[in-house]
Amino acid sequence: MPLRQYVYFALSSERTTAGEMAAFLGIEPDETTVRGSRRTTPVALPASHRWKVVCxxxxxxxDEQITKVVHRLWPHTERIAELAGRLETEEGADGAAVLQIVRYFNDSEEGTERNLPVPLDQPNLFGWHxxxxxxxxxxATRAVLDVDEYDMTPETTGSQGEAV
Known part of the structure; x- marks a missing residue:
């Protein structure tokens, strides 16, 4: 079963920009988003600023992807915790720090075949801890864990590739 997955640690805020977060932490993010409108037309814009370290x-x-992210951030735990605590006090904050796991099952890339057996020398990507x-x-950082898993099998996906 083809599987595509990634993880990231993010700090989010409606008021504090990703640039301000980076300046406070002294860590450049791998990715950022800029707060915008929740409207979906003409294009969906994020509801909050987001600073991310991604694998x-x-x-x-x-778990190996998570370890790579956490080991990068570990030396900065105190500053991250301080900033996360400050961001949590902002009006409307729902939890400023998150470790996000995103997994797409049965997501074959163009040119690959579905349901091929996994070679014995490849790790089992399904189990983790x-x-x-x-x-x-x-x-320490008061982060929540958010796991999103999507079944991308064609007969079970909606028009936007969302699991139904």
């Missing part, structure tokens, strides 16, 4: 490295289990260091980091 999209294929061939790794989710959170080790103590990751849990300690999430607790």
């Amino acid at each position: 999209r490295e294929s061939g790794l289990r989710v 959170l080790d103590r260091d990751v849990l300690d980091f999430l607790a």
Whole structure:
């Protein structure tokens, strides 16, 4: 079963920009979003500013991707926790820090075949766990864990590729 997955740690705010977050932390993000409108026309714009450190490295289990992200951020845990706490006090904040896991099952890229057996030398990408260091980091930064999983099998997906 083809699987595409990635993880990221993000700090979000309606008022504090990703640039301001980066300046406070002294860490340049891998990706950012700029707050905009929730309208979907002509194009959907994010509801909040977002500062992200991302791992999209294929061939790794989710826990290995998480470990790469957390190990990059670990030396900055105190500053991240301080900023996350400050962002949480903003009006309307729903939790400023998140460790996001996104997985797309049955998501074959063009030119690949579905349902081919996984070679024995490839790791099993389906199982994963959170080790103590990751849990300690999430607790210290008051981050929530958000896991999104989508079944992209053609007969079960809607027009936007969303699981139904």
